[in-house]
Each structure stands twice: as C-alpha cells, then as structure tokens.
Amino acid sequence: MRYLSTRGQAASRDFEGVLLAGLAEDGGLFLPAAWPSLSPAEWRALRGLPYPQLAARLMQPFVGDALTPATLLGMTEAAYRGFGTPAVAPLVQLDHRTFALELFHGPTLAFKDMAMQLLGRLFDHVLARRGERITIVGATSGDTGSAAIEACRDRAAIDIVILHPEGRTSAVQRRQMTTVLSDNVANLAVQGSFDDCQDLVKAMFCDQPFREEMRLAAVNSINWARVAAQIPYYAYAALSLGAPDRPVAFSVPTGNFGNVLAAWAVREMGLPVERLIIGSNRNDILARFLAANDMSVRGVEPSLSPSMDIQVSSNFERLLFELLGRDPDATREIMRRFRAEGRMPVPDAAWTRATGLFHGFALDDEGTLAEIRRLWEGQGYLADPHTAIGTAAARAHAPRDPGIPVVVAATAHPAKFPDAVERATGLRPPLPARLADLYAREERFSVLPPRLAAVEDFVRAHARRNRVG
Ligand SMILES: *Cc1c(COP(=O)(O)O)cnc(C)c1O
Numbered sequence: 001m002r003y004l005s006t007r008g009q010a011a012s013r014d015f016e017g018v019l020l021a022g023l024a025e026d027g028g029l030f031l032p033a034a035w036p037s038l039s040p041a042e043w044r045a046l047r048g049l050p051y052p053q054l055a056a057r058l059m060q061p062f063v064g065d066a067l068t069p070a071t072l073l074g075m076t077e078a079a080y081r082g083f084g085t086p087a088v089a090p091l092v093q094l095d096h097r098t099f100a101l102e103l104f105h106g107p108t109l110a111f112k113d114m115a116m117q118l119l120g121r122l123f124d125h126v127l128a129r130r131g132e133r134i135t136i137v138g139a140t141s142g143d144t145g146s147a148a149i150e151a152c153r154d155r156a157a158i159d160i161v162i163l164h165p166e167g168r169t170s171a172v173q174r175r176q177m178t179t180v181l182s183d184n185v186a187n188l189a190v191q192g193s194f195d196d197c198q199d200l201v202k203a204m205f206c207d208q209p210f211r212e213e214m215r216l217a218a219v220n221s222i223n224w225a226r227v228a229a230q231i232p233y234y235a236y237a238a239l240s241l242g243a244p245d246r247p248v249a250f251s252v253p254t255g256n257f258g259n260v261l262a263a264w265a266v267r268e269m270g271l272p273v274e275r276l277i278i279g280s281n282r283n284d285i286l287a288r289f290l291a292a293n294d295m296s297v298r299g300v301e302p303s304l305s306p307s308m309d310i311q312v313s314s315n316f317e318r319l320l321f322e323l324l325g326r327d328p329d330a331t332r333e334i335m336r337r338f339r340a341e342g343r344m345p346v347p348d349a350a351w352t353r354a355t356g357l358f359h360g361f362a363l364d365d366e367g368t369l370a371e372i373r374r375l376w377e378g379q380g381y382l383a384d385p386h387t388a389i390g391t392a393a394a395r396a397h398a399p400r401d402p403g404i405p406v407v408v409a410a411t412a413h414p415a416k417f418p419d420a421v422e423r424a425t426g427l428r429p430p431l432p433a434r435l436a437d438l439y440a441r442e443e444r445f446s447v448l449p450p451r452l453a454a455v456e457d458f459v460r461a462h463a464r465r466n467r468v469g
Contacts, residue, residue: 001064003030003224006321007335008328015066016126018224022217028332029318030224035268036061043244043271046235051088052076054239055118055232058269062228066126075125079117082107084432089114089233091240092410094379097402098394100387100410101237108176109413109435110307111259112147115229120151120158122225123217127157134217135463136160137204139197142169143307143412146176148219153182159463161186163197163455166447172416172431172438179441186462187445188455196450203452210456214463221258222314230262231269237407238271251277251394252409253305253386254286257313259409264319264357273357274404279393280362281305286313290360293351295344304365304420305385307412323350361393368392372424382429384412385420 003018007028013021018030038046046054056073063072080088084105092100106113127134136158138148145162152160162177166189178187190197205211205218219226238248250273252260260278267273280287281303289295297311321331324347338344346354363371371388375381383391390408398406414421414429422428431438448454 001036001062002033004033004328005030006317006328007332009332015063015225019066019122019126020217022220022223026332027335028328029222029315029321031318031321032062035265037268037270039270040244043235043239047239050086051232051236052080054236055080055229058232058235059228067122071125075118075121079121082117083113084434089236091237091407092381094375094381094391094408097398097405098391099237099241099405099407100381100383100391101233101407102410103233104384104410104413104416106147107150108143108146109416109432110143110147111230111409111411112143113150114233115226116147116151116219118229119219119223119225120148120155123152123219124155124157133157133159133215135214135459136217136219137163137201137214137459138218138220139163139194139201140169140177141165141194141306141309142173143416144220146173149177149180149185149187151219153180153185155184159184159186161188161459161462163188163190163200165189165194165197166191168194170417170419172418175438175441175443178443178445179438181442181444186458188458189445189447190450190455191447192450200450200452200455204456204459207452207456214459220314221256227258227262227265227315227318230259231265234263234266234407235269235271238266238273241405241407243271247272247274247404249273249275249277249394249399249404249406250409251279251390251397251406253279253308253390253393253411255308255310255313257286257315257319259411261315261318263409267357274399274401275359275397276357277359277361277390277393277397277406279389280360281308281368281389282362282364283309283311284360284362285311286316287360287362289344289346289351290355290358293346293348295338295346297342303385304368304417305389307386308389319354320344320346320350323353359393359397361389361396363389363392369420369424372421376425376427382414382421382425382427383410384414384417386411386417387414 005024005028007026009026010024103111387410
C-alpha cells in the first residue's frame with residue numbers, strides 16, 4: 001500500500017514511512033493511494049471474529065509488507081489484552097435503535113487507547129528492526145498524554161516526555177500520567193497554560209539540531225496509523241448489527257475529526273453507512289460548516305467536554321481532499337487560504353457532497369448535563385459528557401427509517417469526568433477495579449517554568465539516561 005499527501009508535493013511512502021513521518025513534508029496528511037474495498041461476501045465472512053482478529057484482518061491492507069499477518073495479529077492481541085473486557089469494544093443497547101459502542105475499556109479509560117496501544121507497539125517494532133530509537137515529546141491538556149504514556153511505557157526503542165500545564169488538568173488525568181514510573185517515561189508540569197506547553201513542543205520541533213539530536217517524534221492524531229487503528233471498531237459494530245445486509249448510522253463526538261474519519265473510511269471500504277452524525281460542544285466549527293458552509297475559526301472556549309475544545313479539526317483536511325475529488329492542488333490552496341484568513345473557502349459542490357452524508361450537531365454545557373441526566377434517569381446508563389453529546393446528536397439526526405440502527409461512539413468512561421457526571425446525576429462514578437488505587441499510587445513529575453532551554457535540558461537528560469550503549 002502506497003500513501004499520498006493531501007497537498008501533492010511530498011513523495012509517496014509505504015506504511016512504515018507514514019508511521020514514522022506523521023505529517024508529510026509539504027504540510028499535508030497522508031492517505032492511502034486507493035481505499036481497500038471488501039465485497040459483501042468478504043464482509044460477511046468477518047462476522048463473529050474476536051476483536052483483535054478482526055482488527056488485524058482489516059488493518060493488513062493498510063500495513064502492506066511492513067508486517068506479516070502473524071506479527072500484526074500478535075500485536076493486536078497484545079494491544080487489547082489489557083482491556084477491561086474481552087469484548088474490547090462492547091456494544092450496549094440504549095433504546096430500540098440506539099447503541100453505545102464503548103471504546104473506553106483501555107488503560108486510560110478513553111477511546112484514544114484503541115489506537116495508541118497498537119501504535120506504541122508498531123513504533124517499537126519498526127524502530128527495533130531499523131536499529132533506531134526515538135524520543136516522543138507531546139503537550140497534553142488531559143487525555144492524549146496519558147494514552148501516549150500508557151502506549152509507550154517500557155518500550156525499548158522509545159523515550160517519552162509529556163508536558164502538562166501545572167495544576168490545570170483534572171486529578172484523574174494527571175495521576176494517569178504521573179503514576180507511570182517506568183524508566184522511559186517523564187512527566188513535566190509546566191508553570192503555565194496548555195498553550196505554553198504546546199508552544200514549547202512546537203519550539204523543540206523547530207530547533208533542528210535538538211530535533212535531530214533527540215530524534216524527536218510525535219504521536220498526534222494526524223498520524224495515519226492512528227486513524228487506521230480506529231477503523232476496525234466501526235466495522236465490528238456494523239457487522240454485529242447486520243451489515244453489510246443492513247445499513248447503519250454512526251454518531252461521533254468530535255474534536256480533531258480523527259475518530260469520525262475512521263467511520264467514514266469503513267464506508268469507503270464497502271460497508272453500508274447511511275449517515276455520519278458529528279457531535280460538537282460550543283466549539284461548533286464543524287456544525288457551522290455543515291449548516292451553512294461556514295468553516296471559520298473563533299476562539300476556543302472551555303467546556304465540560306474538554307477533549308473536544310478544538311477549533312481547527314486537523315483531520316478534516318483528509319475529508320476535504322476526498323470531497324474535492326482527490327485534487328491536491330485545490331486542497332493545498334484551500335488550506336493556505338484557511339491559514340491566512342481563518343475561514344475555509346469550500347466550493348459549493350464539495351459542501352453539498354459533505355451534507356449528503358454528514359449531519360452536524362452542537363450542544364452547550366447545560367444541554368450536555370441535561371442529556372447525562374436523561375440517559376441516567378431514562379435508560380440507567382451513566383455517560384461521560386463527550387458520549388452524551390454523541391447520544392443527543394444521534395437523537396437529533398436519527399435516520400427516518402427506524403430499521404437503521406444508530407451507533408454512538410462512547411469515547412470516555414464516566415469516571416474520567418466525575419465532576420460533570422455528579423453535577424448531572426448526583427452520582428459520583430467509581431473508577432473500575434483495576435484503577436481503584438489510582439489516588440494512592442506514587443506520583444513522579446518535575447516542575448519547570450515555560451522556558452525552552454530548561455525544557456530542552458530536561459528532555460536531553462531524560463532521553464540520555466535511557467539511551468543504551
Ligand atoms: C480525543 C477525544 C475526542 C475527540 O476525538 P477526535 O478524534 O479528536 O475527534 C472525543 N472524546 C474523548 C473522550 C476524547 O478523548
């Protein structure tokens with residue numbers, strides 16, 4: 001399988017190349033040169049497979065020659081072994097036609113584990129074969145950092161340093177990072193905001209000598225391998241509900257557009273997806289785009305669903321490229337104007353194509369609390385704020401045909417956002433048993449002011465300490 005950049009000015013690469021590169025050199029994102037497609041008979045033959053087997057089968061065409069089928073299967077089995085349920089991604093029925101696809105049974109209780117647990121192993125395997133090592137640095141306001149740390153802990157070829165804003169993440173989120181005491185993991189609490197953390201990470205990547213010395217790498221959501229690892233659970237849900245002989249709809253609470261892009265991909269691969277519903281909080285750029293072709297950036301506002309407090313959905317560029325008939329020159333020009341003007345000039349034909357499949361929905365904090373309460377009182381289901389936006393969106397935009405089930409991506413465990421859930425229901429959701437002692441575990445992190453030289457010294461000391469030979 002070869003991969004192309006959405007901006008058309010980077011050389012094509014194989015899977016290993018896009019895994020290690022992340023972003024293309026021309027600033028674009030990688031996509032398969034052609035989508036693999038399965039016939040209805042081939043889809044039917046995949047029904048009933050355990051999740052790790054289905055994941056390996058569906059990812060094989062994307063991975064190509066980089067891994068043998070046996071190696072890939074070994075990796076998916078190892079990646080999902082530590083999940084809280086052997087179902088890995090169980091489907092819970094909420095009403096006659098709505099189902100929650102629970103993607104939060106991994107080590108950090110949010111859906112990012114579904115891809116990250118595999119990504120850490122893919123990186124380690126590829127690096128070991130090349131005899132290389134990398135240092136992953138990242139900034140987090142919460143979920144991504146802990147998922148990355150859990151994915152990279154104890155991996156031989158990887159050191160990881162995660163920056164978080166001191167005192168500004170929730171206690172659960174901080175402890176999920178700082179209680180990982182592995183030698184190759186370091187946490188840095190920066191005396192500043194999340195933006196300061198992000199600026200420091202960007203500055204480290206721009207410091208070319210430092211970047212090369214440390215072999216810096218990122219695991220952010222624009223990495224194609226992350227999207228690829230999210231495709232199998234949509235197929236898993238659709239097959240369980242009767243696809244390819246019955247269409248399904250998906251409702252996905254969205255920030256960077258990565259999760260919903262994977263749902264879109266299963267449709268390209270031949271499953272009958274009737275519609276894709278996108279849930280946003282008050283940071284509603286995608287809802288405004290779908291309602292009125294208004295993709296314009298406003299300031300980010302904090303909400304009860306912080307993992308969706310995003311204005312620029314970086315993975316949207318991949319959909320844009322497809323909506324434009326895979327025209328890299330048009331994509332590049334639109335992205336250039338978006339960066340320059342803060343408003344994306346999407347041609348009407350492409351917008352119309354998008355609105356034929358995608359439905360946007362936005363919910364403020366009051367609405368989110370009301371939905372959490374409604375789910376608890378009406379269905380006995382305890383949902384986190386992100387998932388609740390997904391169920392509200394599903395209700396607002398359910399297909400007219402009641403025979404089409406709607407699958408809501410349940411992206412976080414309610415115990416990950418206990419304050420919001422308690423406010424809505426009066427109930428404080430307990431952590432699952434395997435994390436019950438999180439508040440008693442030893443924490444380890446360093447505190448530094450937001451100064452590049454100090455942070456680079458910290459990264460250098462950390463990565464060297466662990467360097468073999
Ligand atoms: C990251 C995250 C999202 C948003 O996912 P995207 O791929 O960025 O759209 C939604 N919910 C939770 C709980 C998350 O952690």
